[in-house]
Amino acid sequence: MRILKNKILTTDFFNQATLLVTQKLLGKFLVRKIKNQTISFMITEVEGYDGPNDLACHACKGKTKRNEVMFSQAGHFYTYLIYGMYWMLNIVTGPEDYPAAILIRGTKEIVGPGRLTKQLKIDKSFNNKLATPENNLWFEDRGIKVYKKNILQTPRIGVSYAGPIWSIKPYRFILKT
DNA sequence: ACGATGATGAAC
DNA sequence: TTCATCATCGTA
Numbered sequence: 001m002r003i004l005k006n007k008i009l010t011t012d013f014f015n016q017a018t019l020l021v022t023q024k025l026l027g028k029f030l031v032r033k034i035k036n037q038t039i040s041f042m043i044t045e046v047e048g049y050d051g052p053n054d055l056a057c058h059a060c061k062g063k064t065k066r067n068e069v070m071f072s073q074a075g076h077f078y079t080y081l082i083y084g085m086y087w088m089l090n091i092v093t094g095p096e097d098y099p100a101a102i103l104i105r106g107t108k109e110i111v112g113p114g115r116l117t118k119q120l121k122i123d124k125s126f127n128n129k130l131a132t133p134e135n136n137l138w139f140e141d142r143g144i145k146v147y148k149k150n151i152l153q154t155p156r157i158g159v160s161y162a163g164p165i166w167s168i169k170p171y172r173f174i175l176k177t
Numbered sequence: 178a179c180g181a182t183g184a185t186g187a188a189c
Numbered sequence: 190t191t192c193a194t195c196a197t198c199g200t201a
Contacts (some may be wrong), residue, residue: 047196056196066185083197085184090196103196114197158196178201189191 009131010086010141014074017170018093018100022048023140025091025102026175027146030121038049040140041116047156048171049090051098056162056169061101069128070099077137079117079127086114087123091131093140105157108177150176 009028014021031040048140049057058067058080069078070092077113078090090101105113110120117123124136129135159167 049196058196064186080182080196081182082195084184084195086197088196106197107185112198118198156196161194180200181198183195185194187192187194 003173007141008133009075009141011073011075011130013139014091014093014131015095016093018048018050018102021093021097022046022102022171022174023151025104026151026173027144029140029142030104030107030120031133031138031140032122032143034121039120041107041109041120042144043106044108044175044177045111046173048093048100048173049102049103049104050100050171051094054100054162054169055166056125056156056159056171057101063099070101071097072128075131077126077129077131079124081121081124082114087105087117088113089117089122105172112165146175150175 003053025046026045028043029040052060059070063071069076073096074093076092078092079087082088089104092101094100110116131138153170155168155170156172
């Protein structure tokens with residue numbers, strides 16, 4: 001009998017074309033360790049924010065203190081506060097100096113980006129941290145095969161400010177369950 | 178349908 | 190220094 005080892009996703013995985021990684025994240029697991037409890041969630045909803053030309057991407061107007069982590073090496077977390085209440089969890093993708101990231105919007109267990117971070121106790125302390133077990137928050141491939149026919153592709157949520165072209169780009173991917 | 182609630186960045 | 194804007198959610 002073959003023993004499948006859960007593979008931790010590192011910089012190599014995230015340092016690929018953002019939209020490719022975005023789709024590949026479906027069916028992967030977000031793992032969170034709090035004290036001695038380790039809990040994991042299967043990712044089912046994500047959105048890609050891809051580079052300086054993407055007007056929905058926070059970094060499209062250049063580097064600022066808030067978004068500077070998007071320009072760093074792939075595999076870092078980008079967290080920020082929205083609506084004065086909710087932390088958004090993103091994972092940086094692509095090569096250094098190319099600002100891109102993926103917003104984790106939902107899992108099989110918890111749907112909604114704000115709910116997810118609330119329940120997993122994710123806040124600004126994760127910003128700029130690498131996705132590793134040492135930082136108590138990371139991603140794993142557990143060998144789940146995702147078929148294209150089970151992926152739903154739609155425009156991103158809440159980005160009407162990005163204009164007629166970029167607000168309707170179908171960069172949101174949902175895994176049908 | 179709307180209010181909560183505060184960081185951000187751009188205008189002044 | 191002020192102000193509109195937000196990658197949302199829970200309560201109606």
